[in-house]
Amino acid sequence: MAVFADLDQRVGYNPKALCIAVSELFTTLPIVQGKSRPIKFLTRLTIIVKNPSHCNVLRATSSRIWLYDIIAVFPKTEKLFHVACTHLDVDLVCITVTEKLPFYFKRPPINVAIHRGLGFELVYSPAIKDYTMRRYTISNALNLTQICKGKNIIISSAAERPLEIGGQYDVANLGLLFGLSESDAKAAVSTNCQATFLHGGTRKTAFGIISAVKKPQPSEGGDDSLQACKKAKCEG
Incomplete structure (x- = not known):
């Protein structure tokens, strides 16, 4: 981890989120303490x-979930992708790049996710390791960017070795191969990442806002005039 931290500091990544994969489900979520030095x-x-x-x-009210700065979900089916984009309270939706997409992206759920402020994460380290995964990475990324129009894309490394981490400008240039414009490619390694972090902070501090509007009461003068009109109508 120290090697990753030193390298990321030299290439200009700050802050940084490290991911550790686990292969089995667990009933209680571990509490991870972040360090700022x-x-x-x-x-x-x-x-x-x-x-x-x-x-x-994700639907549970477990207090441990809200201790994490970023919550990401990796849906494996089209139905779960739709649920993640429209209902789940997360910050990132991960896109598979190591195999052919099991479904086609559709515009309605992606537009909802963009409106909710969710990010779509593409990782590039698999493209460095293998030609087949490189082909899947570029193909799947192009399918996504054509639907979302380059909005809310985040490009991450998912690196397992320091040599698999690229500099910010190199990764931004890689975004051009993913179908992003120059401005969207730069945002994918800068402002979009910051927006995801801020989205996570909002999720941790607020569950929702309820607005109540008091119904105006009719004035007494209005009631008197209404009664007078009814009385005049009856007399007529």
Whole structure:
């Protein structure tokens, strides 16, 4: 981890969220303590959703979930992708890049996700390791960017070794291969990442806002005039 931190500091990534994958489900979520020296570390929870029951942990009111700075979800089916975009209280929706997409992206759920402020994460380190995964990475990224028009895209490394981490400008240039414009590619490694962090902060501090409007009461003068009109009508 120290090697990753030193390298990321040199190439200009700050703050940084490190991800540690686990291969089994657990009943209690671990509490991860972030450190702010020498760079700021963020805590992130990524949940791989293969069936609807996996969404229960996100719908629960567990206090441990809200301790994480970023909550991401990795849906494996079209139905779960739709649920993640429209209903789940998360910050990121992860897109598979190591295999062919099991479904086609549709505009309505993606537009809802963009309106809700969710980000779509694409990772590039698999493209460095293998030609087949490179082909899937570019193809899946193009399918996504054509639907979302380059909005709310985040490009991450998901690196397992320091050599798999690219500099910000190199990653932004990679975004051009993903079908992003120059401005959208730069945003994918800068402002969109910051927006996701702020979205997570909002999620941690507020569950919702209720607005109540008091119904105006009719004036006494209005009641008198109404009664007078009714009386005049009856007399006539």
